[in-house]
Amino acid sequence: MQHIIDRFISYVIIDTESDANSETTPSTKKQWDLAHKLVADLKNIGMQDVSIDDKSYIMATLPSNVQHEVPTIGFISHFDTSPDFCGANIKPQIVPNYDGKDILLNADKNIVLSPSYFKDLLLYKGQTLITTDGTTLLGADDKAGLTEIVTAMEFLINNPEIKHGKIRVGFTPDEEIGRGAHHFDVDKFGADWAYTMDGSQVGELEYENFNAAGAKIIFKGKSVHPGYAKGKMINSMLIANDFINELPQGETPQETKGYEGFFHVHHLTGSIEETVLELIIRDHNKKKFEKRKELIEKITKKINKKFAKQFGEDIVTAEIKDQYYNMKEKVLPVKHIVDIAEQAMKEIGIKPLIKPIRGGTDGSQLSYKGLPCPNIFAGGHNFHGKYEYVPAESMQKAVEVIVKIAELTATEGTARK
Structure with missing residues (x-):
């Protein structure tokens, strides 16, 4: 030996x-x-x-x-x-x-x-x-x-x-x-x-093994002097936080096992003007895997609709790439x-x-x-x-x-x- x-x-x-x-x-x-x-x-x-x-x-x-x-x-x-x-x-x-x-x-x-x-x-x-x-x-x-x-x-x-x-x-x-x-x-x-x-x-x-995908989500914002920000500032970091809170509670790596899938936020960097969120999506079941990717798109559309008038264009963009099956x-x-x-x-x-x-x-x-x-x-x-x-x-x-x-x-x- x-x-x-x-x-x-x-x-x-x-x-x-x-x-x-x-x-x-x-x-x-x-x-x-x-x-x-x-x-x-x-x-x-x-x-x-x-x-x-x-x-x-x-x-x-x-x-x-x-x-x-x-x-x-x-x-x-x-x-x-x-x-x-x-x-x-x-x-x-x-x-x-x-x-x-x-x-x-x-x-x-x-x-x-x-x-x-x-x-x-x-x-x-x-x-x-x-x-x-x-x-x-x-x-x-x-x-x-x-x-x-x-x-x-x-x-x-x-x-x-x-x-x-x-x-x-x-x-x-x-x-x-x-x-x-x-x-x-x-x-x-x-x-x-x-x-x-x-x-x-x-x-x-x-x-x-898992079906796997990675998602890169970019949030835009508008920086205004905080003393005069009422109705004008859009803090991209807070929007990213709202996005994360829309993900299902309890479906994280630390709270799942066996065949249970998850969303895993593994990287987050930001400022008022722009925040980048990276997460991975995992599920053994192919249908559930597709549903997880659809949820990312659904949350993205929901936030874009909320800020459409104030921001004037999509405030969130999501890029999802499959990694393996x-x-x-x-x-x-x-x-x-x-x-x-x-x-x-x-x-x-x-x-x-x-x-x-x-x-x-x-x-x-x-x-x-x-x-x-x-x-x-x-x-x-x-x-x-x-x-x-x-x-x-x-x-x-x-x-x-x-x-x-x-x-x-x-x-x-x-x-x-």
């Missing part, structure tokens, strides 16, 4: 934070640093057809070692980290034989990772945890996935008695800013189906690919946790590009922040799942195209 820990740490100490404001791919030059290392690692373990394109998408092949026809499967993860929290100068801390008590991440800043708040920690008593030092995220999302895929391929290469078909691996940039699959060449990848190793807790197996629609027709992953977990003693993703993955967009792609756990918790951690044993289990999926897919009568 030390081999896994060492490989994981070698990946997370490389800063690969992506940038949504960049128009390049990858969105940051520093992502190339890890991309080139991954290419070298894949070649060093003996993978074939290792390639990296001009946008840093990496692909490689493990050839089949059976004579009968076997579907080509793939395993995919991303190497960027979220811009939501600092991803530079990561200093991983190893906590062996975790005792179930508070973990002091940073003594100077009194930052503590506590099971009283993060109850999932208690699932890992006696295990080896890898944490942050309290000043950065860890990057287990999704460098744990990278570690697991490379390690599983290395294991299969070193143990040729384990039978498997052709396996393709793919590593992508910019997943954290929603672009991970934008330039992924599905035809070049050439797999019948694939799995993203990008989930959290051991056992997670997901083939449903629920992969369930594309995976259900080939549900056996989920069944194989479920069987693999059961055969190595893991209880499958089949549930919807309250978010999205590369697998969602890839499924709509013709590559059905459920999501499997990578083992980390508390992504995108200083409390992120991953048990080494969880990464080991993920490696075993990959190997078992490969083995089951090569078993005649188990896999279907």
Whole structure:
């Protein structure tokens, strides 16, 4: 297991934070640093057809070692980290034989990772945890996935008695800013189906995710000296506040779970003359998703009608863009690919946790590009922040799942195209 820990740490100490404001791919030059290392690692373990394109998408092949026809499967993860929290100068801390008590991440800043708040920690008593030092995220999302895929391929290469078909691996940039699959060449990848190793807790197996859209809403105003503003001033910030108050109460990320959708206000900047509101819209149900977008338009029209005479033109404009859709629609027709992953977990003693993703993955967009792609756990918790951690044993289990999926897919009568 030390081999896994060492490989994981070698990946997370490389800063690969992506940038949504960049128009390049990858969105940051520093992502190339890890991309080139991954290419070298894949070649060093003996993978074939290792390639990296001009946008840093990496692909490689493990050839089949059976004579009968076997579907080509793939395993995919991303190497960027979220811009939501600092991803530079990561200093991983190893906590062996975790005792179930508070973990002091940073003594100077009194930052503590506590099971009283993060109850999932208690699932890992006696295990080896890898944490942050309290000043950065860890990057287990999704460098744990990278570690697991490379390690599983290395294991299969070193143990040729384990039978498997052709396996393709793919590593992508910019997943954290929603672009991970934008330039992924599905035809070049050439797999019948694939799995993203990008989930959290051991056992997670997901083939449903949100339908997602983003909205940018601009409010105009009129600035007048406050002492003489009666009937003249229009404060765009207050109009934005009215707009937010028109959204359904209780339908926010912090108040929903499971299949419940939400509106999430994530950015608000303004002055009297102009305020910009950015929010995201999420729902697993396609009809409810469309209703949510319609509500944004309805509120916009209502406010415009209210101020039409005073302002003389539309005072609010709303731009709504779809981001990704629920992969369930594309995976259900080939549900056996989920069944194989479920069987693999059961055969190595893991209880499958089949549930919807309250978010999205590369697998969602890839499924709509013709590559059905459920999501499997990578083992980390508390992504995108200083409390992120991953048990080494969880990464080991993920490696075993990959190997078992490969083995089951090569078993005649188990896999279907």
